[in-house]
Amino acid sequence: MLARRSSSKVTDAAPSPAQVAAAVEAAGQLADHSGLRPWRVIELRADGITRLGRGLADADGAKEKDVAKFVAKAHRAPLVLAIVVSYAPKHKVPKWEQEAVAAGVAHNLSLVLDDEGWGVFWRTGEHTRSKAVKKAHKLGKNEELLGWLYVGGVPPRGRKPRGRGRIRVSEHLSTL
Numbered sequence: 252m253l254a255r256r257s258s259s260k261v262t263d264a265a266p267s268p269a270q271v272a273a274a275v276e277a278a279g280q281l282a283d284h285s286g287l288r289p290w291r292v293i294e295l296r297a298d299g300i301t302r303l304g305r306g307l308a309d310a311d312g313a314k315e316k317d318v319a320k321f322v323a324k325a326h327r328a329p330l331v332l333a334i335v336v337s338y339a340p341k342h343k344v345p346k347w348e349q350e351a352v353a354a355g356v357a358h359n360l361s362l363v364l365d366d367e368g369w370g371v372f373w374r375t376g377e378h379t380r381s382k383a384v385k386k387a388h389k390l391g392k393n394e395e396l397l398g399w400l401y402v403g404g405v406p407p408r409g410r411k412p413r414g415r416g417r418i419r420v421s422e423h424l425s426t427l
């Protein structure tokens with residue numbers, strides 16, 4: 252965990268569907284109030300990533316000539332994992348707790364994939380919860396996106412050391 256870091260640039264190598272399934276299974280073993288499992292992951296490759304790019308272009312009101320830019324940006328990685336919170340409606344467990352579980356899955360997935368040697372970068376943006384992007388992902392009415400994990404191979408020059416270094420524990424840990 253101390254060595255984990257995000258990879259903004261990745262190569263065309265990607266984990267197989269079976270490797271993704273194993274990573275999701277591991278990432279899903281987390282604390283979950285009432286065991287709601289209020290989350291799912293959508294695996295996007297090739298045409299699926301193009302659909303994401305088109306959805307983002309649509310949400311931005313892009314003209315037809317500019318759609319390709321959004322599509323190219325979405326194709327920055329060969330695998331994109333959309334992280335979805337699927338709220339249990341009117342449940343005693345509040346929405347923020349359900350989002351915490353889905354966010355935990357995303358962080359776990361990043362850690363698992365990083366540990367297996369893949370490059371991962373969590374991205375969001377102003378259109379993450381727009382109608383057009385929701386539609387592109389075929390989300391249900393009780394679902395929202397938490398963003399996307401862009402996944403691929405770590406470039407040959409490898410990972411640079413952490414830009415901002417390690418945290419100062421004393422700034423994040425105290426007692427009463």
Ligand SMILES: Cc1cc2nc3c(=O)[nH]c(=O)nc-3n(C[C@H](O)[C@H](O)[C@H](O)COP(=O)(O)O)c2cc1C
Pocket residue numbers: 255256257258372373374375376397398
């Ligand atoms: C929920 C969430 C959304 C993020 N969205 C973006 C984003 O859209 N663009 C971006 O450059 N970084 C985004 N980041 C930050 C990067 O994923 C990454 O954590 C950051 O560049 C620091 O790198 P490090 O993880 O190696 O410390 C996001 C992180 C989180 C947790």
